Amino acid sequence: MIRLNGGAGTRAGLFCIGLLMLFVAGCASQNAGPGTAGGEARLSPADAAQRAADQGDYAEAAARYGEAAGRTTNADTQRMYRLEAGLAAAQAGDVQTARQMLASLDPSTLGPVDHARYNLAQREIAIADMAPGKALANLPPPAKNTAPAVAERVWEKRAQIQFSANRPVEGIAALVQRGAWLERQTAVQANDERTYDAAADAIGLGIGPDSTDAANADDTVRGWLALADIGQRAFSDRSQRDDALAEWQQTYRGHPANRFVLADQFDYQGTMAVQPVTRGGVNTAGSAAAKPSSDQVALALPMSGAFKNAAGAIRDGFTFAYRNNTGGLPSPISYDSSNLNAQALAQRAENDGIGILVGPLDKDKVAAMARQQLPMPEIGLNTIDEPVRRDGFYQFGLDPADEAASAARHAVDEGDRNAIALVPQGDWGDRVLDGFRDALNAESGQLVDYRTYNSDTHDHSQAIQAVLGRGNQANADVIFVAGQPTQARLIRSQLKYYHAGDLPMVTTSHAYAGQPDPDSDIDLNGVNFVDMPWVLGNGGTIARLRQEAASTYGSSATDYARLFAMGMDAWVLARRVAKAELSADEPLEGMTGVLAPRSDGHITRYLGWAVFRNGRPQTLSMPSTADVRAMPSSRAPSRGSDYRTNTAPTQGNVGAGLN
Structure with a gap:
């Protein structure tokens, strides 16, 4: 397995106590200068920390920065x-160390770039225990307008994750991108050396420039692998090796290795000008590279089996939206994907000359x-928990994390910035908790504590007492509860029993069945929840369309209202793609919310806000594109890729996309 120095888990936790001891010791000896035994000892702690960070040894960098903090008497410098x-x-x-150090800071006092770095660190903490695919999905590539100091950290962490998952080619690609964002020459040189070392490790594993693993790699990555291959070959003399290097230069003209590596690793002086690597994502979805070859849209859904009812509602909503606004496009083709694997579905779509494919449905x-x-x-x-390297691939669903x-x-x-949370046990609960926590952190809020509960039981007293205990109730402004209607009602009642009814x-939306049920939902009085415009909207376009849908499609539009609305928005997105308007x-305004496409292809939804009163939902605000567009950067969604340092949508005339 290839691992970078400072990768996830490297010395993790082992230096935590040592860092704090260094901090305490530094406070007691602030006037003591650095040691003089050797060149490294003559470096100040801050300089040693910077060098360690450049070399990818972040555990050492953290320890040295902790020491530097203990040695200074200046409050601002210590905070830095x-x-x-x-x-x-x-x-x-x-x-553990990251949380302790960051907890000592007030993020509101940080400048924009440092605030973005702080938020990124909180995201890194949140993904620390995730599987590599899920971690990468929660740490998308930075956008081109991201601050360099933030973008290079994103690529560094993505490289670490890729290497830890035994994906050396992808890890090298991430280091190449990191190098494009670095601004100090010493950092660029250290990154180039690390990239070469990683390529040499890949060669040792039999992964060369012409290997299957590197089939989709760009020329820069392949160039690193080819150079490392030369470095591990046996040559009869130096001139033969230099001939190989000269040929490599002609094959990979302007390669970054010309900067430092050829001289440092090979003592080779025949360098050439370096062609800068373009900043940006690695094959990010939704780019201009993938364009429809025709206007024909195909909808692929599992029309038999466990998902057939959900698929039927999505299909009906899709058809309903098409009939309301065809956009001048031909009638969509439908595929039953129940018995089609990915390869068969892809082949059929190509054979039929499909320009835009919508679906499938199951994860x-x-x-x-x-x-x-x-x-x-x-x-x-x-939505899926793995990175996507395919141009023009979008992910749209009723993601509970959104x-x-x-x-x-x-x-x-x-x-309400300080929250406690109760979520059901399992992957769904984990996903919801991650979405809530990430957004709360982005708002400079804090998740004080959380507990999981067993959704198969009715007695949640143990989880409730645990999450309210240890002073949490007094420190919390709000409690976030995720669950289906029955569980939400039970937890609300039991919170009142434990004297937390005023919290x-x-x-x-999962707590609301979608249709008014005042006798059952009376227990949810005062509870605020988010839901889509199709459910919360009253009057105007939405009311008219809901009535038309119910009249035409019956229970498909009423009993499966949210999935029906999802089908409507799926057509709106397909029409936008066909017109190159996505x-x-x-x-853009949709029935499931305001839809915000991101550079990684994920379609984020912004939802309306409602409260239960007398057992009935009362709409408080609706989302609008104007509000989403005007959001400060610190309100960016958790899956966004800009990592900038963001007011939720409130008002809006939703439904324009169908007219």
Whole structure:
């Protein structure tokens, strides 16, 4: 396995106590200069920390920054070193140290770039225990307008994750991108050396420039592998090796290795000018590279089996939206994807000359389709926990993490920044919790504590007492509860029993069945929740369309209202793709929310805000594209790729996309 120095888990946790001891010792000896035994000892702690960070040894960097913080008497300088120590610890995967250092800071006092770095460190902490695929999905490539100091950290962490997952080619590609964002020459040189070392390790594993693993790599990555291959070959004399290097230069003209590596590793002086690597994502989805070859849209859904009812509602919503606004496009073709694997579905779409493919629905097939190299844009009807390197691949679904993030932003709008949470055990609960926590951190809020509960039981007293205990209830402004209607009602009642009825409760749309049920939902009085415009909207376009849909499609439009609305928005997205009108960070109004395409292809939803009164939902605000577009950068969604340092949508005339 290839690992970078400072990768996730490297010395993680082992230097935490040592760092704090260094900090204490530094306070006691602030006037003591650095030692003089050897060149490294003559470096100041801050300089030693910077050099360690350049070399990718973030555990060492965190320790040295902690020492530097202990040696200074200047409060501002001490705060700066604590920030750097926390950031380095987060890069090293040492969650405990990172949390301790960052907890000593008030993020509101940080400048825009440092605030963005602080938020990124919180994200790194959140993904520390995730599987590589899920971690990468939660740490998308930075956008081109990201601050360099933030972007290079993103690429560094992505490289670490790729190497830890035994993906050396992808890890090298991430280091190449990191080098494009570095601004100090010493950092660039250290990054080049690390890239070469990683390429040499890949060669040792039999992964060369012409290997299957490198089939989709760009010339820069292949060039690093080819150079490392030369470095490990046996030559009869130096001139033969230099001939090989000269040939390599002609094959990979302007390669970054000309900067330092040829001279440092090979003592080769025949260098040439370096062609700068373009900043940006590695094959990010939704780019201009994938354009429809025709106007024909195909909808692929599992029309038999366990998902047939959900698929039927999505299909009906898709058809309903098409009939309301065809956009001048031909009638969509439908595929039953129940018995089609990804390869068969891709082949059929190509054979039929499909320009835009919408679907499939189930997560595993969406993930498999994301790995297919199709020439056409595709809108997968689910979200997946792995990076996508296919141009023109979008992910659109009713992602519970988006809803949790909206709930967090709305809670902060109400002045509630300190939260506790109760979520069900399992992957769904983990996903919801991650979405809520990430958005809360982005708002400079804090998740004080959380507990999971067993959704198969009715007695949640143990989880409730645990999350309210240890002073949490007094320190919390709000409690976030995720669950289906029955569980949400039970937890609300049991919170009252344990004298926490006055603690504001927020939740997602899952707590509301979608149709008024005042007798049952009376227990949810005062609870705020997020939901889509199709459910919360009253009057105007939405009311008219809901009535038409119910009249035409019956229970498909009423009993499966949210999925029906998802189908409507899927058509709107497909129509936008066909017209080349779907672009990153340009929101559009939909029935499932304001839809914000991101540069990684994920379609983020912004939702409405409601409260239960007398057992009935009462709409408080609706999302609008104007509000999403005007959001400060610190309100960016958790899956966004700009990492900037963001007011939730409130008002809006939703429904224009169908007219």
